[in-house]
Amino acid sequence: MTPVATTFHTPHRVAHRHTTSEPPVVRRLLIGVALGFLSLFLFLPLVFVFTQAFAKGIGFYFHTLHDPMAWSAIKLTFTAAVIAVPLNCVFGVCAAWLIAKFDFRGKNILLTLIDLPFSVSPVIAGLIYVLVFGAQGWLGLYKNADNPKFPWLANWLLAHDFQIIFAGPGIVLATIFVTFPFVARELIPLMQAQGRSEEEAARVLGASGWQTFWRVTLPNIKWGLLYGVILCNARAMGEFGAVAVVSGRIRGQTNTIPLHIEALYDDYNFTGAFAVASLLAFLALITLGLKTWVEHNAAQNAIEAGP
């Protein structure tokens, strides 16, 4: 690693080239296998989405997207994402600050619990909210109990009979659950690696807590934060299983974009389904593009910041 060692090895480099790299035939074969595998599983499906979307011409494409059902699905999906992403963003920054800047007991357990939603099947992610808020769930059973423990709460629930399951709030909750760890997971390792010294210096020099966060921490984590938000948003807009359980699939009311795609597909309107699907595929491509851009910028920053 040290410059001395490198110069020492330089004369041998040419001789070693053959033994620390593969022969050209093997190299080409491996590249071929890798590209073949990726073509079959990634490129072909991606190309297929867009060709199918425009199979009946551009007129049909925009006709499908102009449909009121499609519009209501697009609006609902954006609403859910607009609520879920900022909430998980605030949580992510909070949790990362807690874990990176302080030592306390139970930190590892907390880290595991934050990752928990990733290992829960989307269908179960929907189910848990049905069990809390549904008619046969905690709140539902409590509301309709003969002798509830807190009568005022039961009365209040009955008076404000808002629906959570098979309605918008349930969809928002399920979306928050499945995107829960994204921002935290990006920020925690980043902030742990950055340590505490910069913030501590700012504090010692008289900056307030908020000033330290806005002027010292945030500029350091902005790329990681942006990356987390992008991934969180992509998942929020594309979630299917969890949302399918809590939405009730009422067309024009509680269908999100992925559920609308399923409805069109089940109606054998394949071109229509792919037309709507192409919106989400396009979103996925934008996500990948932004991700590459953010990674590039982060790497650039690291080089500039380095010695």
Next chain:
Amino acid sequence: MASDSVRPKKIRVLPGFKLTLGFTVFYLGLIVLIPLAAVFWKATSLTWPEFWRTVTMPTALASYRLTFGASFLAALVNAFFGLIVAWVLVRYEFFGKKIVDALVDLPFALPTAVAGITLASLYGQNGWIGQLLMPLGIKVANTQLGIFIALTFIGLPFIVRTVQPILEDLDPELEEAASSLGASRWQIFWRVILPMLTPALLTGFALAFARALGEYGSVIFIAGNKPMLTQITPVIIMQELDMFDYPKATAIAVVMLVVSFVLLLAINVLQWWTNRYNTTNLA
């Protein structure tokens, strides 16, 4: 010695411990822990024999076998090809490498429903690939093979993204040393490189496997969901929910959750192992 005894009284220079701890625990409890607890609460509405009969009904047993088997095979295939993809991306130069590198994450970014209808159509009777496989007598759509393909698709990035950074950080001097001692390229790969990649490979495998077990959206369209044949476990839960049989759905969910938690634990141990390996390499 002195600093140890002082430690409990150490003043925290940075503010916000109580605020961030409070909010983190509150939000985690509200969104994740309390709702998850509801599953175990609801499961108690069944008696033990009822619970056992539900989770061991023939359709459920068949679904466990299928879900486990297909997920395991898909993760295995991904481990093999993922290693090759990571290797090629780290070590070789070729045209369009940056685009290929970016597209590896497509299964993370592409919504599962989109992946589901795409794979179902692509491998269907009239699809681009289905058409080619038909004359060979291979049916993919509505078979277990289809489920395997969908799970391979969604698990693809895990291995690549866990192996890639380790491969990038590998010290070339180790390979040079092995080669100067007379090892062939194949021996170096098998005896020097692969052992160092093993923790990362296992972590990636476990992540892909865990993700595949719970997968729903990308599978249901290509699976056909025939009972005993092509029904994965999340579909069984969905069916019970559609019949408003919440206790039954919950019982199956408990089985899945317990398996997921055990896997999560295993992944944490593996990741700790990977990190330890990695830092000792760098030191």
